[in-house]
Structure formats: C-alpha cells, structure tokens
Amino acid sequence: MKIGCPTEIKPQEFRVGMTPNAAQEAVARGHTVLIQAGAGVGAGFEDADYTAVGARIVETAQEVFAAADMIVKVKEPQAGERKMLREGQILFTYLHLAPDPDQTHDLLASGATCIAYETVTDRQGGLPLLAPMSEVAGRLAPQVGAWTLQKANGGRGVLMGGVPGVSPARVVVIGGGVVGTHAARIAAGMGADVTVLDRSLPRMRYLDDVFGGVFKTSYASAGNTIELARAADMIIGAVLVPGAAAPKLISKAQLSELKPGAALVDVAIDQGGCFETSKATTHQNPIYDVDGIMHYCVANMPGAVARTSTIALSNATMPFMLALADKGWKKACAEDPHLLAGLNVHAGKLTYAAVGDALGLDVTAPEDALKM
Numbered sequence: 001m002k003i004g005c006p007t008e009i010k011p012q013e014f015r016v017g018m019t020p021n022a023a024q025e026a027v028a029r030g031h032t033v034l035i036q037a038g039a040g041v042g043a044g045f046e047d048a049d050y051t052a053v054g055a056r057i058v059e060t061a062q063e064v065f066a067a068a069d070m071i072v073k074v075k076e077p078q079a080g081e082r083k084m085l086r087e088g089q090i091l092f093t094y095l096h097l098a099p100d101p102d103q104t105h106d107l108l109a110s111g112a113t114c115i116a117y118e119t120v121t122d123r124q125g126g127l128p129l130l131a132p133m134s135e136v137a138g139r140l141a142p143q144v145g146a147w148t149l150q151k152a153n154g155g156r157g158v159l160m161g162g163v164p165g166v167s168p169a170r171v172v173v174i175g176g177g178v179v180g181t182h183a184a185r186i187a188a189g190m191g192a193d194v195t196v197l198d199r200s201l202p203r204m205r206y207l208d209d210v211f212g213g214v215f216k217t218s219y220a221s222a223g224n225t226i227e228l229a230r231a232a233d234m235i236i237g238a239v240l241v242p243g244a245a246a247p248k249l250i251s252k253a254q255l256s257e258l259k260p261g262a263a264l265v266d267v268a269i270d271q272g273g274c275f276e277t278s279k280a281t282t283h284q285n286p287i288y289d290v291d292g293i294m295h296y297c298v299a300n301m302p303g304a305v306a307r308t309s310t311i312a313l314s315n316a317t318m319p320f321m322l323a324l325a326d327k328g329w330k331k332a333c334a335e336d337p338h339l340l341a342g343l344n345v346h347a348g349k350l351t352y353a354a355v356g357d358a359l360g361l362d363v364t365a366p367e368d369a370l371k372m
C-alpha cells in the first residue's frame with residue numbers, strides 16, 4: 001500500500017502523523033511511505049531521518065494526497081485537505097466530527113473511508129488512540145491553567161502551590177478519565193488542593209484507591225459541580241461521552257457565581273467544550289475573558305509539546321496503521337471490532353451513531369459498511 005503523511009496545516013500544529021520509526025516498520029512490510037518535505041521538522045524529525053529508513057520525500061501535500069491509498073495524519077483534515085480526499089482512499093487521523101458539521105459533510109462528499117483515532121476502542125473499554133494525547137493534554141492543563149491564573153494574563157493572581165502561610169489554589173477537575181487523572185496528579189504535584197468530579201462511581205472508587213490522599217473525589221451532580229466551582233481558582237473540563245458532543249456543565253449565567261479571574265481550562269473543547277462559554281482557541285491566542293472569567297480552550301493542546309506527543313501518538317497508532325496497510329481497511333476492521341469502532345465515514349455514509357445523534361444525520365451500522 002502507498003501510505004502518505006502530509007505536513008499538518010492547522011495553526012500551530014507541530015506534530016506529524018508518522019515518526020521515522022513508524023515509517024521504518026511500514027517500509028519493512030513492503031509498503032511505500034510518502035512523507036511531505038518538512039512534515040516532521042516541528043517534532044524534531046528531519047527529512048533525512050525518513051529517507052534513512054526507506055521512506056520517500058515528496059514536495060507538496062497535493063502529491064501526497066494524489067498518490068496515497070491511505071493518509072495518516074494527526075488533526076482533522078482542514079477544508080483544503082478535504083478537497084483532496086477521494087473515493088476509496090483511507091483517512092486515518094483524529095476527526096472529532098460531532099461538533100463539526102462542515103467537516104462531516106465534506107468527508108461524506110469525498111467518498112473516502114475515514115477512521116477516527118478518538119473512537120477506536122480497546123478490550124478494557126478505553127480509547128487507546130485518544131489516551132496518549134489525553135495523557136499529554138491532562139498533564140499540560142494545570143501548567144497552562146497556572147499561567148492563565150497569573151495576573152498579567154487576566155487571572156486571579158493565585159499561585160498553584162501557595163506559600164507557607166498562604167493557601168494553595170483550589171483546582172476542580174470535571175471528568176476523572178485519562179485527561180482528568182493526569183491533570184489532577186500534576187495539579188496536586190504543583191501543590192494545589194484538587195478535587196475530581198465524575199459521574200462514574202467505579203471510576204471514583206478506582207481514583208480513591210490509587211490517589212486517595214493526593215486528591216479528593218466528588219460526584220458530578222449539578223449541585224456539587226457549582227458548589228465546588230464557586231470556590232475554585234481553576235476548573236479543568238475533562239469530560240467525555242465517546243464520539244458525542246460534550247455536555248455543558250457550567251452555563252454562562254453561572255460565570256457570575258465564580259471567583260473573578262478564575263481560570264477555566266476546557267480540554268474537552270475538541271468535542272465542543274463542557275462550559276457554555278467555551279469556543280476553540282489556538283496556541284497563538286489561547287485565552288479570552290468572558291465576564292471576568294479567563295477561558296483557555298486550545299483544541300490541539302498536545303501540539304505545544306510536539307515531540308513528546310508525536311512519539312506517544314505514533315506508538316499507539318502504529319499497530320492499527322500497519323493492520324490497515326497490510327490487510328486493507330475492510331479485512332482489518334472485520335477482524336478487529338476495536339478498529340471497526342473507529343470507522344466514522346465510509347463511501348458517503350456516516351457510520352458512527354453518536355455523530356449522527358449530534359448532527360441529526362442518518363447512520364449506517366459499521367458492520368453494514370463492511371458489506372458495501
């Protein structure tokens with residue numbers, strides 16, 4: 001198979017879909033790997049690192065899209081990239097379709113087979129291709145939130161760890177999955193007073209077992225959420241209903257109940273965000289103020305630490321990428337229900353129920369797409 005990896009074009013996105021190590025494994029299995037010139041530079045990989053393992057460098061994204069049977073990327077295809085997709089081509093990348101009707105319509109119109117990293121599952125009920133980026137974003141969230149809390153950035157002027165004689169910042173993390181757990185660990189490590197809210201009692205039992213004494217847990221009822229939010233210096237949004245638009249857990253009206261200058265870090269922004277006033281921002285302009293509350297809503301947080309993130313993502317995507325290349329999408333998905341769970345669009349049909357619900361579109365069962 002011809003596997004193509006274009007340069008990411010989303011603003012301030014420095015990750016790349018394939019590392020030289022991933023390219024090497026694909027080449028060793030007899031596949032042709034086409035890397036756009038300079039695609040890896042932001043993550044610290046030179047073109048020569050790819051050619052050294054047998055990949056070919058091509059100059060333009062147009063050439064990559066025209067030649068490749070499968071496109072391996074990081075972020076959802078931008079409008080210009082969507083125009084280059086074609087029927088029968090495989091797209092393997094993050095998509096986040098539920099909050100994005102324009103992209104969904106373009107992918108349906110392209111006729112391509114689009115497998116979303118964020119909905120591929122594993123045997124433990126986890127999301128193995130989201131997890132590494134959730135680990136990164138979770139660990140970054142208190143760091144960027146601490147910066148947002150600084151006075152010059154519009155924040156409350158509160159130091160995460162406090163100092164002797166002054167209380168630490170209060171941090172509330174909504175959602176205790178991968179993002180939330182990593183965020184809570186780092187915030188606690190910075191010395192903050194941390195509470196994690198979740199709706200899953202088994203998850204909170206697990207967190208209490210493993211992290212009891214490091215941070216607290218609380219049930220995410222609406223009442224508990226606003227009560228803890230009122231006292232918080234920083235609120236980290238980390239909820240996920242897989243594939244679906246994020247539930248809105250703090251309304252615009254409720255902002256007036258929060259502390260002036262509090263920082264809201266909405267990691268769930270790529271699924272539409274869990275605060276009503278969240279709108280996606282970029283690394284160039286990451287924060288904005290609504291009613292005196294500072295919002296940080298960067299939808300590609302891991303791009304800020306592109307090297308760590310690229311290697312972590314490629315480690316996770318590689319076995320699936322190789323299965324798709326070796327077997328073709330149909331056989332690979334038929335043999336692996338967890339990869340089939342990643343199928344969001346095929347030949348003009350939407351195949352992911354939660355996206356259909358979010359956008360009011362008809363859905364074809366992924367098992368039926370296998371028969372098309």
Ligand SMILES: NC(=O)C1=CN([C@@H]2O[C@H](COP(=O)(O)OP(=O)(O)OC[C@H]3O[C@@H](n4cnc5c(N)ncnc54)[C@H](O)[C@@H]3O)[C@@H](O)[C@H]2O)C=CC1
Pocket residue numbers: 118127130131133134135137174175176177178179180197198199200203220238239240241246247266267268269270271298299300301302
């Ligand atoms: N902005 C960015 O750059 C990045 C964003 N993300 C996003 O972060 C979000 C969280 O991802 P993960 O932690 O991997 O998901 P996860 O599935 O590991 O955890 C989500 C948690 O939210 C909980 N939850 C669901 N509904 C809830 C509610 N109404 N109230 C409280 N808790 C609720 C679930 O029980 C679960 O424990 C996702 O939207 C993901 O796409 C992930 C990586 C990077």
Ligand SMILES: CC(=O)C(=O)O
Pocket residue numbers: 075094118130133134270299300301302303
């Ligand atoms: C998960 C995701 O969207 C990202 O890493 O950018």
Ligand SMILES: [Mg+2]
Pocket residue numbers: 094096270299300301
């Ligand atoms: Mg994202």
